[in-house]
């Protein structure tokens with residue numbers, strides 16, 4: 001179905017026939033309409049290189065009785081999927097198998113992301129679109145994608161429109177903290193789980209959960225908190241091991257990405273001027289200048305690393321103020337034992353991405 005109505009919000013999923021892509025598309029098809037004012041319409045565009053699979057997913061989803069329209073694209077048809085998109089979600093690429101690190105995916109997934117970057121630059125309005133990257137390794141692929149977009153659109157602040165999705169780390173931190181609190185004997189006061197800020201990157205030691213900033217978490221023993229940190233850092237490995245060769249997290253990742261899209265909707269409909277969230281983003285522009293004063297402050301705390309996951313504000317112009325003060329608010333343990341190793345590893349991941 002063509003995307004035509006002016007009041008449409010168009011969400012494109014690239015890699016829609018995959019494990020994450022299918023579950024995420026299902027959530028978007030079933031839930032998006034309920035997030036929109038009645039005069040707005042949502043359109044879901046699905047693209048995948050696996051033609052049969054994306055045709056099947058599109059036909060299947062199109063029978064679901066919600067007001068969200070669906071169209072499918074394959075092969076050379078990526079332009080139709082990307083044109084007029086407000087949000088492009090990218091879960092395209094290869095997932096891990098047991099024994100692999102996320103970094104082992106870099107060579108193959110960087111090729112895919114570079115080619116998608118060129119297509120996004122060609123077909124999307126780079127002054128409007130938000131690009132949400134899920135494919136691994138996030139730490140290196142966000143720099144790859146930003147660099148590719150910059151090469152195709154010199155002079156445009158494209159770095160402010162690319163968001164590496166690290167939300168699954170916060171989802172896990174919240175779940176594991178809730179379980180530990182219940183195990184320690186406390187009765188949760190509501191069904192809403194605690195929110196745990198997680199900063200840094202999305203791989204092993206680069207994942208820095210900040211339990212010290214969660215009211216109540218300090219009631220847990222130091223050993224329990226250390227175990228929680230480790231479980232969040234290696235939560236992805238837990239799923240890869242359990243799936244035993246059949247891939248990595250898909251359902252929990254689809255949930256995390258859906259929550260991110262949900263958070264963008266008020267910005268897309270214009271009902272709020274900005275939204276907040278934690279994303280792995282560029283802190284510098286193509287000339288190596290901080291994107292704003294808050295990024296400059298953050299850079300001074302993180303050895304000048306040009307990419308970092310941090311709570312931030314998003315406006316229609318993309319990444320806005322970042323929460324540089326979070327580095328001052330974290331505990332000494334988190335700064336010395338978690339942030340310091342994160343910065344070292346992240347530096348390597350970013351350099352590798354930028355060298356491709």
Ligand SMILES: NC(=O)C1=CN([C@@H]2O[C@H](COP(=O)(O)OP(=O)(O)OC[C@H]3O[C@@H](n4cnc5c(N)ncnc54)[C@H](O)[C@@H]3O)[C@@H](O)[C@H]2O)C=CC1
Pocket residue numbers: 014015016017018019020021047048049050091092093094095096105109112115116133134135136137138165166167168169202247248249250253
């Ligand atoms: N950011 C995060 O927290 C997480 C990231 N991931 C990553 O997400 C990626 C996807 O994972 P899964 O969905 O499990 O993999 P999958 O193999 O089930 O699906 C990937 C899909 O991408 C498609 N694809 C490959 N090249 C493409 C291209 N050039 N254009 C469009 N589609 C293309 C494939 O045909 C396939 O349908 C992996 O790299 C994985 O590591 C997974 C979990 C969490």
Ligand SMILES: O=C([O-])CC(=O)C(=O)O
Pocket residue numbers: 095096102136168235236237239240248249
């Ligand atoms: O571990 C993986 O390869 C997939 C992923 O990023 C996660 O589950 O956090």
